[in-house]
Amino acid sequence: MGIFITVEGGEGSGKSTHIKTMADWLEDLGYKVVLTRDPGATEIGDALRPLILDKKYDVSHEAELLLYLACRAELVDKVIQPGLETADIVLCDRFFDSTAVYQGIIRGWDSALLNQMHRKFSRNVIPDHTFLFDVDPKIGLSRSEGYDKNESKWEEEGLATHRRINNAFLELATGTGFSIIDANKDIDAVWDDFIIEFIKIFFPKSIPVSDYDSCFFMGRGCIKEYSCVKDWKTCGLYSYFDFLLKNF
Ligand code: TMP
Numbered sequence: 001m002g003i004f005i006t007v008e009g010g011e012g013s014g015k016s017t018h019i020k021t022m023a024d025w026l027e028d029l030g031y032k033v034v035l036t037r038d039p040g041a042t043e044i045g046d047a048l049r050p051l052i053l054d055k056k057y058d059v060s061h062e063a064e065l066l067l068y069l070a071c072r073a074e075l076v077d078k079v080i081q082p083g084l085e086t087a088d089i090v091l092c093d094r095f096f097d098s099t100a101v102y103q104g105i106i107r108g109w110d111s112a113l114l115n116q117m118h119r120k121f122s123r124n125v126i127p128d129h130t131f132l133f134d135v136d137p138k139i140g141l142s143r144s145e146g147y148d149k150n151e152s153k154w155e156e157e158g159l160a161t162h163r164r165i166n167n168a169f170l171e172l173a174t175g176t177g178f179s180i181i182d183a184n185k186d187i188d189a190v191w192d193d194f195i196i197e198f199i200k201i202f203f204p205k206s207i208p209v210s211d212y213d214s215c216f217f218m219g220r221g222c223i224k225e226y227s228c229v230k231d232w233k234t235c236g237l238y239s240y241f242d243f244l245l246k247n248f
Contacts (some may be wrong), residue, residue, distance in 0.1 A: 002084040003202070004125065006095040010166045011155055012140030013183045016093050017040075018133070018194050023091055025195070033085035039071035042078045055153040060233045061107045066184035068099055091092055095127060097172055101152070105168040106161060129201060131194065132173045133183035137162030140183075175199030 007015040014039070016133045018184060023035040040049045051057055052067045059067070073093070083090040096118050103109045137159055144155055173180050183190050 002032075002081065002087045002090050003078065003129075004084055004090050004092070004127045006092045006127040006130045007133060008094060008096070008097045008130055008169055009183060010103075010135055010137055010140050010162055010169065012143035013133035013135040014143070014187060014190055015131070015133040015183070017187070018191055019091050019093050021191060022194070022198065026089055029090055032087040033050045034079065034087045034090045035093075036075065036079045036083070037076055038095050038098070039068055039248045040075075041080075042071070042074040044074040045071040053152045053154075055156060061103075065099075065103050065107070065109060068103065069117055069121050072096070072099075076125050081123070081126075092127070094128075097121065097130060097169070100172060101165055101168040106164060127177065130173070130178050130184070132169050132178055133190070133199065134166065134170060134173075134180050135164055140166075174215040 007019045009015045020035065023033045026033045038045075039052060040046050048067050048071050052059060052064060052071075075092075080090055080092065096114075096135050099114055099118070100111065104114050140158070141155065141162060170180070172178070180199060181190060181202065182193050185193070
């Protein structure tokens with residue numbers, strides 16, 4: 001069974017860029033990775049995404065919620081659950097926490113109802129860990145200024161709404177299973193914080209250990225389990241961490 005990791009955050013937080021880099025990094029290490037996004041990434045999800053997000057469609061809040069849930073139901077059925085069965089790691093750009101924030105806090109849908117719908121329609125799939133990219137909406141929105149404005153009607157919302165979105169994410173992230181990444185820094189600094197936090201959580205024993213058997217991923221789905229170099233100094237994870245330590 002693979003590990004399910006999500007990234008969340010307001011507009012322009014950089015999470016989509018960093019999750020792609022993370023997928024490449026993990027693949028280079030030999031892990032089988034599924035990278036996906038919500039809403040989208042299935043035939044139905046890709047067809048529905050513009051209907052929900054494009055500002056040319058006037059979608060009621062009721063229909064909006066149902067469309068997001070329909071996208072997620074397909075995503076769980078076609079990508080996430082099969083991915084967790086066949087891959088080591090499923091990385092997803094946004095998931096139910098976005099519904100909890102955008103539809104729950106901003107649109108005002110009752111959180112008990114949203115949780116119940118998640119249990120019924122998305123098989124109660126819950127991430128093993130979530131990285132929240134915390135960005136000041138002023139910075140985030142200025143970053144997304146160059147993007148296609150029709151792509152997301154949420155970008156049309158005022159600064160006050162985006163502050164509420166970011167604060168609601170921060171509130172959620174006080175629960176267990178979250179890491180908060182300061183996404184106000186420049187792109188390289190954010191990536192370094194992300195990778196260090198990722199390593200701390202998923203590869204804590206990759207910090208100098210004298211024996212590959214102590215590697216966190218032994219017995220937890222490390223695909224190197226049977227072909228491991230058996231030399232911790234040549235382990236890609238250790239080398240990367242060592243590189244970071246030496247460069248700080
Ligand atoms: P993205 O461009 O980061 O993929 O996000 C799409 C937009 O959809 C973003 O503004 C957040 C919003 N959204 C919701 O309102 N509810 C949801 O459940 C999800 C997944 C996204």
